[in-house]
Amino acid sequence: MSKEKRLDAIRKIISNHKIGSQEELLSRLTDLGFDLTQATLSRDLKQLKVGRIPSDNGFSYIISQKFIDSSENREFSPVAYGFLAIEFSGNLAVIKTLPAYSHTIADAIDKSEMNEILGTVAGNDTVIAVLREGYSSDQVINAIGNFLPELKGKLKQ
Amino acid sequence: MSKEKRLDAIRKIISNHKIGSQEELLSRLTDLGFDLTQATLSRDLKQLKVGRIPSDNGFSYIISQKFIDSSENREFSPVAYGFLAIEFSGNLAVIKTLPAYSHTIADAIDKSEMNEILGTVAGNDTVIAVLREGYSSDQVINAIGNFLPELKGKLKQ
DNA sequence: ATTCTGATTGCATATTTATACATTTTTATA
């Protein structure tokens, strides 16, 4: 039910903060209202392919693409790579991205010319998309999944 | 002397083979004639900043070329300095800033991950923040004051 | 509705990894 939201939150937290352990991440998640155990978090991190690298004062979790890149990802999609999470408020969709990826992603949305989205503006790590009146968030998610199939794995449901 | 050779060997092994655990790597190293324990290997990996990512059948160790910057705490707060005013309209907050400060301030808001704000975009001297549905402007002001206490003095209405 | 199937999760625990401490080895300096 809320697993996708949880994964979104994990992606967001990890890309914005230096997290040193699963316990620390777990604490942040429970602060945000998510109810889970370390076991589930471990599985989430595995599913998200979140990596851990040594840092000066301990360790740090990072989105794996940040250090895989070259060898295995032959068909690399910057759109899927930079896309972190999407949420809705009223007639707006707010898409969180890796820093500097918002323009790439907004551009992909604009070029797809999906009917459900009137237009976008892009900040540094955020895209705001204005929804056409009468469309639900589910419909918009479906539309994005259809026009940008590389994002399907990162959209809820 | 022997340590540098060992580190070289570790680098080589890790970049050429999929290693799933320190024990596995340790075994390869002892096969090559190196004499060490898991404890030393753990320290070596930390020194080499070797990361570990989940892979299909377990985990995989990799050399990470990129580092992650850790921000230092300073006395001067560009967030407080650049912040001029905030006003609300519907589910949006509009923050006026000194020219070129909008991205800094939007970024601070994004990183705070306050529940009340879904996301932001920044122009030159303006930040637009999308509020989560159900929150009043007063609640948002309180949240900003809590997450960014350096702004407290500037949030009176 | 009932049954089946697969996904999700917590609990308990196994496995893996990091580290405090003591010791040895190396390096630097007088």
Next chain:
DNA sequence: TATAAAAATGTATAAATATGCAATCAGAAT
């Protein structure tokens, strides 16, 4: 060379992380 200081290491163990298993839940199919 002798001595002090720093680096490297092993042992034992703490700390962190992964996972087998059983229970629960969500959908799909009958």
